[in-house]
Amino acid sequence: EPEVTQTPSHQVTQMGQEVILRCVPISNHLYFYWYRQILGQKVEFLVSFYNNEISEKSEIFDDQFSVERPDGSNFTLKIRSTKLEDSAMYFCASSAQGGGNQPQHFGDGTRLSIL
Amino acid sequence: GENVEQHPSTLSVQEGDSAVIKCTYSDSASNYFPWYKQELGKGPQLIIDIRSNVGEKKDQRIAVTLNKTAKHFSLHITETQPEDSAVYFCAASRSNNNDMRFGAGTRLTVKP
Numbered sequence: 001e002p003e004v005t006q007t008p009s010h011q012v013t014q015m016g017q018e019v020i021l022r023c024v025p026i027s028n029h030l031y032f033y034w035y036r037q038i039l040g041q042k043v044e045f046l047v048s049f050y051n052n053e054i055s056e057k058s059e060i061f062d063d064q065f066s067v068e069r070p071d072g073s074n075f076t077l078k079i080r081s082t083k084l085e086d087s088a089m090y091f092c093a094s095s096a097q098g099g100g101n102q103p104q105h106f107g108d109g110t111r112l113s114i115l
Numbered sequence: 116g117e118n119v120e121q122h123p124s125t126l127s128v129q130e131g132d133s134a135v136i137k138c139t140y141s142d143s144a145s146n147y148f149p150w151y152k153q154e155l156g157k158g159p160q161l162i163i164d165i166r167s168n169v170g171e172k173k174d175q176r177i178a179v180t181l182n183k184t185a186k187h188f189s190l191h192i193t194e195t196q197p198e199d200s201a202v203y204f205c206a207a208s209r210s211n212n213n214d215m216r217f218g219a220g221t222r223l224t225v226k227p
Contacts, residue, residue: 041219042217042218045215048213056214091159098213099210099213100147100208100209100212100214100215101166102147103149103164104215106158107158
């Protein structure tokens with residue numbers, strides 16, 4: 001069964017450094033998402049992406065965050081200057097269709113630890 | 116915005132028993148309600164979903180019910196097995212809004 005893959009599985013970064021989290025969505029999917037889950041808290045929506053544009057973002061997704069689809073297969077989340085509170089699990093998801101009421105398929109996440 | 120509440124936070128059942136997890140939502144415009152299962156070290160896996168034009172949906176041992184009037188939906192697992200042990204999340208979203216809101220999760224333990 002096709003799946004979303006994320007790398008690395010665990011990233012340790014010094015506060016203030018830039019970090020890039022990578023995702024390969026399911027190949028025929030056109031809609032891509034990033035979520036985060038701080039330890040012990042809910043999974044939170046960050047951003048959705050379609051047709052090389054951000055289609056929606058939450059209040060969490062401020063200027064330190066950016067997303068990119070640098071080629072036909074990868075989808076990345078960049079955090080420009082990491083803070084301690086950015087420590088969390090980051091999940092990438094994709095869906096074949098958009099509109100908010102479509103099944104989203106998640107990767108296994110990247111655990112980001114900021115020191 | 117949408118707020119999804121989920122309970123219980125933990126649930127322990129004997130193998131073979133049924134398990135029920137309940138969620139409520141606040142936005143009456145929400146029309147899509149997926150359930151995810153998350154095993155240790157893995158991402159959320161979609162196990163079943165329901166749309167607002169349907170009151171109940173079943174897939175083998177798993178069923179979901181939706182009460183639009185009361186704004187709540189439930190996951191029912193029958194004949195539980197140890198491999199059903201995981202954290203289960205409900206979520207809600209609506210058309211033209213990709214901001215899917217999740218419940219806090221229920222840790223289900225099935226004792227052999």
